[in-house]
Amino acid sequence: MSPTEEERQRRGSGMTSQRTRERLIERLYEEGLSSPQVLEVIRRTPRHLFVDEALAHRAYEDTALPIGHNQTISQPYMVGRMTELLLAGGPLDKVLEIGTGCGYQTAVLAQLVERVFTVERIQSLQDRAKERLAELKLRNVVYRWGDGWEGWPALAPYNGIMVTAAARDVPQALLDQLAPGGRLVIPVGAGEVQDLLLIVREENGYSRHVLDSVRFVPLLNGPLA
Numbered sequence: 001m002s003p004t005e006e007e008r009q010r011r012g013s014g015m016t017s018q019r020t021r022e023r024l025i026e027r028l029y030e031e032g033l034s035s036p037q038v039l040e041v042i043r044r045t046p047r048h049l050f051v052d053e054a055l056a057h058r059a060y061e062d063t064a065l066p067i068g069h070n071q072t073i074s075q076p077y078m079v080g081r082m083t084e085l086l087l088a089g090g091p092l093d094k095v096l097e098i099g100t101g102c103g104y105q106t107a108v109l110a111q112l113v114e115r116v117f118t119v120e121r122i123q124s125l126q127d128r129a130k131e132r133l134a135e136l137k138l139r140n141v142v143y144r145w146g147d148g149w150e151g152w153p154a155l156a157p158y159n160g161i162m163v164t165a166a167a168r169d170v171p172q173a174l175l176d177q178l179a180p181g182g183r184l185v186i187p188v189g190a191g192e193v194q195d196l197l198l199i200v201r202e203e204n205g206y207s208r209h210v211l212d213s214v215r216f217v218p219l220l221n222g223p224l225a
């Protein structure tokens with residue numbers, strides 16, 4: 001027997017329903033995400049609020065989606081993967097994020113670490129992200145409109161740094177702003193496909209691990225009004 005319209009509505013609105021969100025979590029688990037904390041945060045973060053209404057019905061697909069200004073909201077798997085890599089060394093109190101975009105990755109991080117400092121070069125994107133995170137009552141985030149190549153030196157060092165756009169090479173400023181034992185997760189490469197790197201600041205120098213092949217929009221130069 002097919003459900004009545006009323007029943008359908010009670011179960012939630014179609015593609016943003018709880019069931020659709022559960023399916024995404026199952027899929028991320030099957031694809032190899034293993035941290036219960038990270039999966040739980042992705043489960044409870046309403047990704048449909050971070051995209052245009054016209055795309056909301058696709059928000060729980062495991063794909064990147066356009067957010068305007070030629071930018072994209074990262075694929076949920078990649079958000080989870082990078083978050084797991086950042087947290088794998090233990091709890092983090094200060095995390096720097098480069099590339100706020102729509103703020104989805106920021107929202108995930110904010111629920112898992114003490115404080116997030118996030119830098120974005122497109123002011124209007126960041127303003128909108130700020131509003132969304134305020135609506136979600138995520139208050140442990142500080143925003144800066146600026147150039148991510150420079151990091152955020154005034155508040156350094158950071159225990160974790162995550163870059164959500166692909167850099168031609170690893171920005172020296174970010175290496176400098178990493179605390180001892182700190183972890184930097186960054187896609188590096190000039191082509192369409194890049195390497196996801198994990199760089200850890202050791203007592204003497206840095207260790208560098210090449211992990212996955214990834215596709216990110218480029219880390220550009222300079223802030224933009």
Ligand code: SAH
Nearest residue numbers: 073074099101102105120121148164219220
């Ligand atoms: N984490 C974001 C991903 C956004 S895409 C999300 O899930 O929505 C990458 C973002 O990096 C874009 O918003 C882009 O404007 C920003 N970006 C690119 N170059 C930058 C730079 N030099 N400094 C700061 N942000 C930059």
